[in-house]
Amino acid sequence: MTTRTRPNHWLSALAIVLFAVVFLVPFAFIVLTAAKSQTESALLQFSWPTEWAFVQNLRDVVEARDYLLIIAFINSTILTVASVAVVVILAAMAAFVLQRRKGRWTSGLNLVVLSGLVIPPAVVPTIWVLQQTGLFKTMPGLILVEIAYAMAFCVLLFQAFIASVPRELDEAATIDGAGPVGLFFRVVFPLLRPIIVTIVVVQSVFIWNDFASPLYFLPGDENATVQLTLFTFQGQYTNAYNLLFMDILLVTVPPLIMFMIFQRQIVSGMVAGSVKG
């Protein structure tokens, strides 16, 4: 429907300018403010910095509060990598069985999985569970919670994809003497690569950006994650807008890199995930 009609140049130009103003100006503001001196940044203006203090601000932010930002980056990386690695494997295994064995049992389980997308997590009872298991205020505890929260989304996406993997493959592998574990990890799992990439990228961004879970389940400065430090930074350095925006800029860089490399997978994954849910 689009190929035959000639592109409308005026409309295009107008739309591009509008999109740039609405969606890019806030990011430009972040970068420019992150490069200003403290007094200039306090004016909150959208303007070119009169003197570039970018490197100085970068150093100040990193060194602030005893290198808390470095600790936070390390913690957030551990949290993201561990949660995503585990959830991908466990969700793929579960989705494989749920997709291949259709019956009253599994469709009931599917409803439970779906509930995971809808129900708002009960936070204080989760803290209670973590305390009972001795995992409250520990990184493994937070990782397990993130896995639980991500499970539903991942299982649904994996199921939809596994439906396109032919059953004949399973049969052939079984006849060749592969057990369930061999069948899944040697034959099926490698075929899931496209959806694994999508899930890894999307979930990494989700967990990296998660604020509420660390706030509730892993409080305390020594365990800080990037979102938490960003939030507390604002309270402690009320007028140092240049440093605040440098902090925002640094926290935004990892998702930006992910986006530039994996744009297609992210968009298709989030569309599929939302249509499914």
Place this chain on the structure above:
Amino acid sequence: MTAIAPAETASRLEDQPGSDRPKAQKSPYPYWFLVPGGLIFTIFFLVPSVMAFYFSLTRWTLFDQEFIGLDNYVQFFREPALASGLWHTIVYAAVTSGLKVVLGMALAVLLTGPILGRGFMRSVAFFPVLVSTIGVGLTFQVLMHPTKGVINQALDLIGITGPAWLVDPDWALLSVALVDVWQGVGLATVIYMAGILSIPGEYFEAAKMDGAGPWHRFRHVTLPLAKPATVSVIILSLIGGMRKFDLIWAMTKGGPGFTSDVMASVVYKQYQAGFYGLSTAGNVVLFLLVIGIVLPLFWFFNRKEDPR
């Protein structure tokens, strides 16, 4: 990859033969594959969700608990500061969801139309979805500064005196909702784009042949055939809107006063104050709200889609 939505019931029937195979043979799909993932999901998600109903009936300090019946709920609905959170949650979810549907649809129509720079605009609109919500909240807190903020300065230039946004009790909740739309409209747009691009081009051709103008083509072809996308956007943004916490917390902390407090921020405040039972009651109210709004919608949309 895109339109895999409501085929669940149909595919279950197709797959039925598979489960009738001889049971004696060991299945290549063992149920224990469900155990590790299911265990984590159960312990850290399902158990707390179920226990919440019990804990919401107690006065609770994590160490000991005393059963007090429905007192927490009574207190919740009696205290205007708490009960207004329920109303704000509904308003917030409705506003964000409505705007995301309208703007997402409009942007998607624009970006699937005869236009240059489509890829650029799609990327630009989608990127905020991936950015830290806390970062977005703090940035807009600055941009929305009543006097010095870039937004009001820009409005001044064209002769409009902008509102005080986040510090005006009448505007605070709406301001946060607008920022939510700014951040989330990219996702709605790409969902709609997928929906619109899956409509066969012949439909538009045929409508054109019959003399339908652009508006009629939109009204009678695009709109009805993109309905699955609309359903997704509505449900997704309603759920997201009702559960929203981080953006509101970063921008207003529920203030000024309690004018932008929503359920999720009430839950957090009561937790911070040590009223765990009350906090959990708030959680249960939120749970019932989400279920009470989303389930009927699911049912409604699925029922109307069946006859095909």
